[in-house]
Amino acid sequence: MDPNTVIQLDKVSKDYVLGKVIIPALKGISLAIHRNEYVALMGPSGSGKSTLMNVVGCLDTATAGTYVLNGQDVSHLSDDELAEIRNREIGFVFQTFNLLPRLSALENVALPLVYSGVSKKDRIRRAEEVLDQVGLADRMDHKPNELSGGQRQRVAVARALVTNPSIILADEPTGNLDTKTSYEIMALFEEIYNAGNTVIIVTHEEDIAHYTRRIVRLRDGYIESDEVNEEVSTLS
Secondary structure, eight states: OOOOOOEEEEEEEEEEEEEEOOOEEEEEEEEEETTTEEEEEOTTTTHHHHHHHHHHHHHSSOOOEEEEETTEEEEEEOOOHHHHHHHHHHHEEEOOOOOOTSHHHHHHHHHHHTTTTOOOOHHHHHHHHHHHHTOTOOOOTOGGGOOOHHHHHHHHHHHHHTTTSSSEEESSSSTOHHHHHHHHHHHHHHHHHHHOOEEEEEOOOOHHHHSEEEEEETTTEEEEEEEEEOEEEOOO
16 A cells, blocks of 8 residues: 555445345445545535545444555454544544533643543643644633634634644534634635645535545445546635
8 A cells, every 4th residue: 555545445335224224325435545635525415425434534434345544454443442543543623613611722622632641731732732723822711602613613623633643534614604714714724734734524515625625526325526626716
């Protein structure tokens, strides 16, 4: 495998069992994503994009096929092993922010480092660093209910960055934001990509996908198309 490949899916299938009925969500997906790519996963409801995101994010395992993440085959790992891989390799950004309401922005961002065994001093230093990176140096002590939607999503992005993961995986990251704030968050992802990170955005919005450099479209559990985005939307 190319050492520059961070994600390698080979003939990945995922079935769900409902009673006596087997529902195939992914049907033999093969996909490679390299370091410092900026990719959109798109598709209508029922296309398999959320299932693919869950497999790529080690939130779920495939029924068949292999998945190699950053050189490690994660296809058959236990739940505990997957949790360890997730914490080390993947930074998640969710549509609903998923911040803990009683913790400050700084404490929310530092949380993944607790599970990594990082000392408190180093956790605080690193959390301050990434909050400054996303433009929230003056909001570190604020709790989520004291922040705007855009600021909360910036906290979520900082939390995703704090462990220096191989991949930033964002699920509909602008879904709860107005147009202006969505634009600001996509500008932030552009900065993260330009800094050398691998960024994957799961979205159903064409205008959001067109900020990325490659668009993978799914339909009925298959990859319908996988194309370089020749007309990248500008953020200036």
